[in-house]
Each structure stands twice: as structure tokens, then as C-alpha cells.
Amino acid sequence: MPATQLRAASPTGSRTGTREAILALALDLLQARGFNAFSYQHIADRLGIRKAAVHYHFPTKADLGLALVAHYRTQFEDWRAAQMEKGAGPLDLLRGYMAISLHFLRDGGKACPLGVLEAEFASLPPPLREAVTALDTELREFLAGVLEAGRGAGIFRFDGPAADKVLVITASLQGGLHIARAAGARSFTRMLRQLERDLGITND
Amino acid sequence: MPATQLRAASPTGSRTGTREAILALALDLLQARGFNAFSYQHIADRLGIRKAAVHYHFPTKADLGLALVAHYRTQFEDWRAAQMEKGAGPLDLLRGYMAISLHFLRDGGKACPLGVLEAEFASLPPPLREAVTALDTELREFLAGVLEAGRGAGIFRFDGPAADKVLVITASLQGGLHIARAAGARSFTRMLRQLERDLGITND
DNA sequence: GCATACTTACTTACCAGTAGGTAAGCTCTT
């Protein structure tokens, strides 16, 4: 899509920004309701455009899902780059990652995009499944590095491989966001505190 | 539902067992695909009956969802009663609970019914939401008791309130079952081992 | 500098399929 690149490069080229508006709204709907629980019609209605306009930008729902994963991946990469630039340590990185989840929860009870897609995994188009698996792996590898570095620096304390510990932490965060919808937001903040205790982090 | 009680009480009263077959299949579909991802038509097709027959037993999908939660609750109560009868200790109970999750995963990559319903919480009929919250609370209270008893007996070792630790464990189990679909079944068994390590359980 | 050719970003109008749900009738057992 050379035209898209052109628009992205030159601000004057983007007259409406419809594509970006669809992506932002769809990510919201995905996190708040799930991939199978929103339709092109919902997006069109809330954006004041026609359904076919959504299909123009994202021909099939699989295309939209793929773009959503790519969009979320970009957001994560930007966050990671910003953290690295300001020299964030393992504790900053872990707490920053937790803060992202907490922000989701407070923003209308949203969940992690990957957690939502994994919950609906069986009904996802195969290409979307592969994209989810790939990003999921990337996030876990990043966090495993954070955990290992933190343990080496004496900031975290835990038994077993960091690759196993990261599974507990990401599963807790994703599952905890879902549980918080039924059990209340406090359940999630209490869970976060417990996750820190389980890493030997002593709170002031 | 007097008819249900009658059929359940007197085996001769149940000629076909259609109601039970619907419940069993619907629970399967719920765990494997999600509440919004199966339809009355799916159930009817796989059971060799008509869609209206499903509506006869469960007029609306909310009714079916409510029955599903009640059904799962009964299964849990039966399991708990059986464990209590054979004098299971905290470690048996915790591992038994983990084994249920592992059994779900191996039975076609199914997830915890409550975890699935919580992931779709926003699109659930309000009565169903309340039933989910109630059962979720019950399960957590049970497990918190197990954790506290185990800590008192020197079997488990963890910091903080058992009510917080149970949030980490249930969120891990529910989230871990979803993640396993994208990351593979091994990720779940490794996560289970880490959960045990985080409780100070030393494996042979 | 102006017409021609083409692209972008939509709209209107439609499609087949499926969703949940209902009313009326049939059949078998008690």
C-alpha cells in the first residue's frame, strides 16, 4: 500500500483519517466485548459512516483482526522503546507492564487484546491465530528477559526458570482482567500486589 | 423446574435424556468455543434434533446459560463432597483443582466455564452475569480456605492474605488455559509447576 | 494550463446465511 505510506508520511495527504478511527474503535470494542461480539455495523454506526466503508479499508474481518494485532504490536514496541530510552530498570518495566493492564481495566473494564483473542481462539480465522501466537511469544520473551535481569540484580526473588515464571504472570494479568469484570476492580489491584509479593518485592 | 427434579429422581421418568444431552454438549461448546460462538442450531444438528426442541427445554439462551452455570456448580459440589469424604488434605485439594483445569485442556483445549463467561462478560445477559459472579465467589472462598489451611499446616508457603493469593492462582489457571491455545499445552503444565514452586511445594 | 486517465474514499443497494425466538400441531405414554 504505497498510498497509505504516502499519507502517513505527508500529513496533508490524510484528509479524514477514517482508517485510523476504525482501528482505534475496533481495538476498543475488541478489548471491551470480544472479537465475535462486535460487527462492522457497530463500527459504522459509531463512526457515522456506512458499513461498506469499513469493508473498503478492511475487506474481511480477518483483515481487521490482523491489523488490530499489528496495531497493538506497534503500541507495545513504542512503549518498550520509550522505556529503554529513559533507562528503565527491571522493576520499572514490570510495574509499567502491570500499569498497562490496570489502565485497561479502569478504561471501561477492558481486557488485554491478546487475552481476549486467546479466549476466542477456536473461532478465529487461522491467519489471525498465527499472529496472536507470534505476538504472544514476543511479549513473553521480553518479560522473561526482564524477570531474569531483575533476579540477577537481586530485585526479584523467585524459584524456577524465568520462562515459567513469566507464564504465571501473563496468565494472571490476562485472567485477572477477565475476573475483575465479575469480581470487581479491587480484585485486580489486590492480585497485582500479590504478584509483587510472589516476586519478593517489598512495598513501602 | 419440577419436571427436572422428577426426572432426576426417578430414572424411569426420563425416556430420552435430551435435556441432559443438551446441557452436556452446551457445556462442551461453551468451554471450547465460548458462549457467543455456539448456537441452538449447532446443538440441534449434533444431537439430531430440531432447534425448537432445544428451545423447549431452554426457552432462551440466557436460560441455557443459567442452567449451564448451575450444572457446573453441581459438578463442583459433587467433586468437593467426594474429596471431603475421602479426607483430602490441602495439597490434594489444590492439586485436584489444578488437575481439573489440566483435564479441560487435554479434552480438546477447553477452558474453564467461568473463565470463558468472564471473558465475554460484557455481552452476557444480566442474570447470567450475576450467576457467574456468585459461583466465582464460591470457588474462590473454597480455595482460599484450602490455601489458609495449607499454610497453617506448613504445606504451603506464601506471603500476604490467602484471599489475595487465591486471586493469583485462579487468574493463572483461567488465563493459562486460554494462553495454552496459542502457546501450546506445554505452557500450561509448566505454569502449573511454577504455581507450585510459588507455594513453596518441593517436587520429588 | 488544461483535458484525459486514473485513484481514493466512499455510498446505495443488495445477497445468502444465521442468529434467537415463537406458534401451532403431532405423537406417544400415562
Next chain:
DNA sequence: AAGAGCTTACCTACTGGTAAGTAAGTATGC
């Protein structure tokens, strides 16, 4: 005779997706 347990036939709403058309902008050749 009555009711439980269905079936047939239907309804409306909505799903993802497509075809055809159009207004507005951009690029190119002369």
C-alpha cells in the same frame, strides 16, 4: 383425556460480504 416431548413452519433482526456507482482528488501528456 391430558400432558410431556417433540416437529414443522415461520418470523424478524442481523451477520459478513459484494457489486456498482460516484464525487473528489492526483498525475500525466501535450
